[in-house]
Amino acid sequence: MSALVEHLRRRNDGSVAIQLALLLVVVIGMAALGVEITFLLFKHRQMQSAADAAALGAAVALTKGYPVDYAVEARAIAASAGFVHGVDGVVVTVNRPPTLGSLAGDPGAVEVIVSQPQSLAMVRLFRGGTFEVGARAVAAQGNPGLYCILALDPSASAAVRVQNNAIVTNPHCGVAVNSSSESALVVRNNAAINGPLSVHGNWLVYNNGQLNGHPLQNHAPAVPDPYADVALEPMPPCTSQSGRAGNNATVNLTPGRFCSGWDFQNNVTVNLAPGAYYIDRQMTMGSNFRLNATGGVTLIVTGNYGINITNNAAINIVAPATGPYAGLAFFGPRSGTPSIVHQFLNNAVLNITGAVYFPNQIVQFDNNGATTPGGCTQVIARIVRIDNNVELDRNCENTGVRPIAVTQARLVE
Helix, strand or coil: CHHHHHHHHHCCCCHHHHHHHHHHHHHHHHHHHHHHHHHHHHHHHHHHHHHHHHHHHHHHHHHHCCCCCHHHHHHHHHHHCCCCCCCCCCEEEEECCCCCCCCCCCCCEEEEEEEEEECCCCHHHCCCCCEEEEEEEEEECCCCCCEEEEECCCCCCCCEEECCCCEECCCCCEEEECCCCCCCEEEECCCEECCCEEECCCEEEECCCEECCCCEEECCCCCCCCCCCCCCCCCCCECCCCCEECCCCEEEECCEEECCCEEECCCCEEEECCEEEEECCCEEECCCCEEEECCCEEEEECCCCCCEECCCCEEEEECCCCCCCCCEEEECCCCCCCCCEEEEECCCEEEEEEEEEEEEEEEEEECCCEECCCCEEEEEEEEEEECCCECCCECCCCCCCCCECCCCCEECC
């Protein structure tokens, strides 16, 4: 018996299987641990992609001014990537300005941090609690636009003309001209432009004309039309409201289509409720006419005629911040007759927040027609003529007005 015991003790049959069994436990454990670590890396990459997209989307919203709440845009983009703020421990933090990095304190940048705790079964054998996995990204806002005047005609000579002592006064609001003509911009007869220039062709300056801004770019790329995607909405039926009033009347109107147009005599005050006003045939405004339309109004010229705002008229209008006509105070559809001129002259005062937008027609400022400084006014037309001083400002944040010549928002961290 003792010999048998000694024999069995000395045998090594099956030892490899025992060692393999023990080793297999370690191998499986390491494989499981590796899978979980890989999962963490994968989850971090997902979060980083979500943070990158959310930060970039928020910066685009800042640049365009829409949607107004850039943080909502960032969280919506993160949610579309599977990280819904407040669900399953997900936290999407949006900081403007960023709190860390090279752009810390810069109000033109947005920081987005996406985090979510992760529980890992195998890792718990070595470390208690959850893993806090997160990712951070920073995007910079694009250039909000250097220009307040844009001429869209691709080839016209004098697509922008400034003359006869007229001055485009604001050094922060420039003139962009998309014509390829060697005389695309004409500045003459003691006229001046104090802001930057971007001219697709070239300029012609003479008789003491002056270009005082910076930068001054000729043979520059054409500047995109910021409202190129805006189309005329289906028009409603003709309203029963009258678009006519005699001297000294006060008229209150609601949105609709005025098929007979507007014909308001001297000293008339017109108050407009928010919305879109489609005006056929004519838009006549007598001396000392006053328009109050500050709740979000777009005046749409649907007939084959030119606006003529003259003789001490006061136009107070704020374009809608949202909706199909966001940012547009005056809108002339692209099918309008190219030779028609919309005139703002004879001591007319334009207190406009929004764009005067006639992409296929002519806009003219003359005879002391004036805009009110400190607001947000754009003039975008096929051709722009300026024969008096024009003061335009681009204080357009949260107005729905789209900047002219936007550089793209970019991811920086």
